[in-house]
Amino acid sequence: MRATGRKIIMAGLAGSVIMLSGMTAQAGGDIAPKVPIDRTKGECVLPGDQMRREHMKILVHRRDDTMYQGIRGGKAAFSACLNCHMVKDDAGKPVTIESPRHFCRVCHDFAAVKVDCWSCHKSVPDDAGNINALKGADKEAEKASMFARLMNFVQGGAK
Amino acid sequence: MTDMRTSDERDDVQATTGAQAEHAGNGAGNDAARELDVARRAFLRNTAAAGVVALGGGLTLYTISGEVLAKKAEEPLDPKKRWGMLIDTTKCREGCDKCVQACKKENGWDAEPGSRTDVQWIRKVEVRDPKTGFLASLPVMCQHCANPPCVDVCPTGASMQRADGIVRVDMHICIGCRYCMMACPYKARSFVHEDIPEEKKRFHAPMGKGVVTSCDFCAHRIDVGQIPACAEACPEGAMLFGDLNDPDSALARRLKEIPSYQIRADLGTDNGIRYTRLP
Ligand code: SF4
Ligand code: SF4
Numbered sequence: 001m002r003a004t005g006r007k008i009i010m011a012g013l014a015g016s017v018i019m020l021s022g023m024t025a026q027a028g029g030d031i032a033p034k035v036p037i038d039r040t041k042g043e044c045v046l047p048g049d050q051m052r053r054e055h056m057k058i059l060v061h062r063r064d065d066t067m068y069q070g071i072r073g074g075k076a077a078f079s080a081c082l083n084c085h086m087v088k089d090d091a092g093k094p095v096t097i098e099s100p101r102h103f104c105r106v107c108h109d110f111a112a113v114k115v116d117c118w119s120c121h122k123s124v125p126d127d128a129g130n131i132n133a134l135k136g137a138d139k140e141a142e143k144a145s146m147f148a149r150l151m152n153f154v155q156g157g158a159k
Numbered sequence: 160m161t162d163m164r165t166s167d168e169r170d171d172v173q174a175t176t177g178a179q180a181e182h183a184g185n186g187a188g189n190d191a192a193r194e195l196d197v198a199r200r201a202f203l204r205n206t207a208a209a210g211v212v213a214l215g216g217g218l219t220l221y222t223i224s225g226e227v228l229a230k231k232a233e234e235p236l237d238p239k240k241r242w243g244m245l246i247d248t249t250k251c252r253e254g255c256d257k258c259v260q261a262c263k264k265e266n267g268w269d270a271e272p273g274s275r276t277d278v279q280w281i282r283k284v285e286v287r288d289p290k291t292g293f294l295a296s297l298p299v300m301c302q303h304c305a306n307p308p309c310v311d312v313c314p315t316g317a318s319m320q321r322a323d324g325i326v327r328v329d330m331h332i333c334i335g336c337r338y339c340m341m342a343c344p345y346k347a348r349s350f351v352h353e354d355i356p357e358e359k360k361r362f363h364a365p366m367g368k369g370v371v372t373s374c375d376f377c378a379h380r381i382d383v384g385q386i387p388a389c390a391e392a393c394p395e396g397a398m399l400f401g402d403l404n405d406p407d408s409a410l411a412r413r414l415k416e417i418p419s420y421q422i423r424a425d426l427g428t429d430n431g432i433r434y435t436r437l438p
Contacts, residue, residue, distance in 0.1 A: 063331055065235075067319070067327075067329045067331070068319075068321065068322075069235035069236055070230065070235065070236035070321065070323070070378060070381070070382040071232075071233060071234070071235055071382075072232045072233065072379065072382045072383060073232030073233050073383070074232070074233045079362065096357045097357070098357070119354065119367040119368060119369075120330060120355075120360075120365040120366055120367030120370070121360070121362075121365045121367075122357065122360035122361065122362045122365070123357065124357075125362060126361065126362040126363070
């Protein structure tokens with residue numbers, strides 16, 4: 001009796017999973033949120049679909065690089081994310097995490113994921129031009145080595 | 160007076176300096192215990208440091224040899240350096256708190272005078288020798304100890320010492336237990352009690368409710384080859400920042416010329432901040 005009940009539930013579940021995946025496949029392009037990006041400022045560190053899966057790992061990896069090694073600036077810097085992905089309101093001011101238009105919330109609201117980052121981190125770039133981290137981001141060799149490490153990390157090299 | 164502590168905290172410092180004099184005449188038993196303590200701390204710290212090296216994966220740890228070069232943003236820090244500071248108490252003026260103001264502005268904290276709960280990274284302290292009445296005015300912040308008790312006690316590894324000697328809190332893994340605050344002999348650490356509104360946050364100095372923070376020697380500035388905001392702001396040039404390990408640095412040369420002291424040197428924490436004169 002019990003086993004049959006479970007089977008029915010399982011079958012039901014499987015059915016709904018199939019239905020769900022069918023829906024996503026059909027309407028994926030329409031419902032998946034688009035992360036706002038200013039492409040005039042260059043390309044992202046990784047292609048969009050990879051970024052969607054890996055950005056949290058990159059952030060944590062980068063966080064440790066900065067905390068323990070003092071590595072700052074460059075494309076993988078937090079400030080660089082904000083620089084390209086920042087959304088401006090009607091008055092031309094960057095929107096903070098309070099706004100559902102903030103690039104992080106665009107996806108996280110959709111996926112019902114609440115992140116802690118913004119209780120400490122500022123969600124818009126500093127206005128005072130005080131983005132020290134962006135300075136020194138101009139050396140090609142340094143950029144390349146940073147990319148190599150990042151790719152190595154993403155592909156499971158350094159965990 | 161720009162002293163930001165309540166009067167009973169002031170008594171604390173007086174008592175502390177008194178204790179220092181007392182300790183000097185103390186027996187050898189204490190010294191042996193202290194050496195053991197320092198050795199134990201060094202062991203713990205080295206084991207922690209090994210973890211740090213592993214974290215870095217295949218990164219080159221040693222970057223620069225020979226002359227002092229300012230660190231570039233994307234380079235890893237140089238573990239051969241040990242950042243420190245000499246505070247010339249003969250130059251530091253009573254009533255001046257430009258270094259404190261500069262730090263507040265740079266790192267986005269604010270403390271009501273006399274508050275015991277607000278975040279405070281650096282404060283001006285007036286210390287008087289109770290026996291002679293001699294008064295010195297000096298800034299006190301995290302002393303960037305070589306043997307930091309705050310790192311020893313942290314249960315999560317959040318309280319950490321970078322390879323270049325900077326002691327700071329990795330707020331990502333701090334659980335806010337405040338053990339480090341109890342362990343620090345210099346009252347250098349503060350707990351963030353309240354949410355910090357967006358407009359008061361500083362982009363490069365994140366902190367938020369529920370974690371402990373302290374002076375990080377302006378790591379975000381040092382990492383791009385600048386000096387800490389307090390040292391830059393001092394109108395008297397009383398704060399000399401530099402590499403203690405490099406005999407050619409202006410700091411090391413100055414330290415060789417004149418006598419300097421660590422606050423409560425008797426504790427064996429080997430502070431990176433030194434003062435020219437203490438009561
Ligand atoms: S002064 Fe206090 S917070 Fe700073 S390193 Fe020493 S024990 Fe730690
Ligand atoms: S408050 Fe944070 S940094 Fe301090 S001991 Fe606890 S976990 Fe470590």
